[in-house]
Amino acid sequence: MTQNPLHKKNIILGVTGSIAAYKAADLASKLTQNGAIVNVILTDAAAKFISPLSFQSVTGQPAYISADLWGAEAHVLHIGLARKADALLIAPATANTLAKLARGGADDLLSLTALALGSGPDAPLLMIAPAMDAGMYSHAATQENVEILTRRGAVFIGPEEGHLASGLVAKGRMSEPIQILEHLRYQLSRSGPLKGCHITVTAGPTQEDIDPVRFLSNRSTGKQGYALAQAALDAGADVTLISGPTHLTPPAGTRLIHVRTAIEMQHATLSASKTADALIMTAAVADFRPAQPAEQKIKKAKGVLSLPLMQNPDILAAVNQQRATTLMPKILIGFAAETQSLTSNAEDKMRRKGLNLIVANDVSARDAGFAVDTNRVTLLYADGHQEELPLMSKLEIAAAVIERAIPLLNPQENV
Ligand code: PMT
Numbered sequence: 001m002t003q004n005p006l007h008k009k010n011i012i013l014g015v016t017g018s019i020a021a022y023k024a025a026d027l028a029s030k031l032t033q034n035g036a037i038v039n040v041i042l043t044d045a046a047a048k049f050i051s052p053l054s055f056q057s058v059t060g061q062p063a064y065i066s067a068d069l070w071g072a073e074a075h076v077l078h079i080g081l082a083r084k085a086d087a088l089l090i091a092p093a094t095a096n097t098l099a100k101l102a103r104g105g106a107d108d109l110l111s112l113t114a115l116a117l118g119s120g121p122d123a124p125l126l127m128i129a130p131a132m133d134a135g136m137y138s139h140a141a142t143q144e145n146v147e148i149l150t151r152r153g154a155v156f157i158g159p160e161e162g163h164l165a166s167g168l169v170a171k172g173r174m175s176e177p178i179q180i181l182e183h184l185r186y187q188l189s190r191s192g193p194l195k196g197c198h199i200t201v202t203a204g205p206t207q208e209d210i211d212p213v214r215f216l217s218n219r220s221t222g223k224q225g226y227a228l229a230q231a232a233l234d235a236g237a238d239v240t241l242i243s244g245p246t247h248l249t250p251p252a253g254t255r256l257i258h259v260r261t262a263i264e265m266q267h268a269t270l271s272a273s274k275t276a277d278a279l280i281m282t283a284a285v286a287d288f289r290p291a292q293p294a295e296q297k298i299k300k301a302k303g304v305l306s307l308p309l310m311q312n313p314d315i316l317a318a319v320n321q322q323r324a325t326t327l328m329p330k331i332l333i334g335f336a337a338e339t340q341s342l343t344s345n346a347e348d349k350m351r352r353k354g355l356n357l358i359v360a361n362d363v364s365a366r367d368a369g370f371a372v373d374t375n376r377v378t379l380l381y382a383d384g385h386q387e388e389l390p391l392m393s394k395l396e397i398a399a400a401v402i403e404r405a406i407p408l409l410n411p412q413e414n415v
Pocket of ligand 1: 204221315316349
């Protein structure tokens with residue numbers, strides 16, 4: 001199954017002397033929970049804010065300070081750390097550290113290790129999350145250092161606008177650990193099996209206006225669709241996520257297009273499909289919309305209010321029609337939300353909509369379908385074979401679907 005790109009990756013977390021150093025412990029913990037092997041290097045200034053023991057406790061790995069350079073293993077420590085590293089993440093990075101890295105300084109364990117990583121396209125990823133006062137960050141010297149490091153291939157995340165230690169509210173705050181982690185996850189996924197593929201995923205519900213304040217919708221939360229976007233990114237794809245209204249944060253690296261109605265989703269999907277290698281329609285598109293939405297708020301009335309509905313366009317069928325001329329997307333994957341006759345209804349939808357694969361989703365179960373974090377599905381392929389998957393998290397279901405899509409996108413993988 002396609003995996004979280006952080007799994008079993010050797011990450012060196014460099015922590016430098018900023019008050020944001022306390023957040024680095026949370027970051028180290030989150031990286032470890034995502035399966036990474038995390039070795040922490042603290043500068044002397046960082047060790048005044050937080051101790052190496054805090055990092056050792058959350059990572060289960062040794063955490064180093066510059067004094068370790070003078071121990072028994074001194075001559076190989078930085079080389080050994082650099083040699084096995086998949087990435088060096090410096091969070092928080094102070095102005096002093098940026099200056100040191102930009103000019104190739106090497107007077108402590110962190111800067112020595114950074115230099116030992118090498119530079120150029122084959123060097124491990126260098127990702128930097130700066131944290132400093134706003135004036136220090138906007139200073140021409142710091143900006144030049146950021147530019148130099150970016151030119152050499154370093155990836156920056158943040159800093160963000162927010163409350164700074166000086167009392168200012170300005171740009172200089174370290175990005176939140178979860179954002180840093182997700183950005184690193186994205187950066188490490190770029191050489192996956194779907195590198196160079198463009199996958200469009202639709203997610204969430206649509207809303208169909210009744211009047212200016214009311215709409216028809218459904219119980220989709222977008223969880224399954226956002227999980228598919230994440231799994232496709234993890235496999236190295238470029239992902240466009242066309243999302244109906246949800247409360248979710250899109251995975252780092254997605255091109256997000258917000259839509260509200262089925263008609264808006266159809267426009268966005270037809271447009272993205274022209275360049276997509278695969279379209280995965282996870283969205284719960286409203287099949288009907290009010291035939292004539294009222295221009296003013298409908299007033300309370302006695303008795304029964306009738307609401308004439310008209311059919312929405314079938315987006316998958318429209319994309320299938322368009323691909324007769326564009327030849328894109330190469331593969332179409334649909335979902336079928338069913339409460340009865342699961343596989344026969346799904347099979348019928350697969351045929352009618354011209355799909356390569358349909359994910360039949362029994363939405364009558366309490367632990368599957370709408371809103372919950374787990375799902376239970378059966379995969380039906382155009383060649384007639386079926387595959388029943390057990391109850392899994394929505395991300396695991398998504399990873400399984402993406403894994404099945406890889407050979408359909410790269411036929412040589414079948415050989
Ligand atoms: O968002 P969650 O809370 O995580 O819930 C996930 C889910 C239950 C919404 C998801 O797993 C799911 O089953 N999505 C498909 C929902 C659906 O609309 O199924 P359907 O059987 O009505 O439609 C079949 C397929 O046609 C779907 O791929 C749908 O996106 C597509 N469709 C539907 C209507 C329409 N007008 N145009 C379409 O393209």
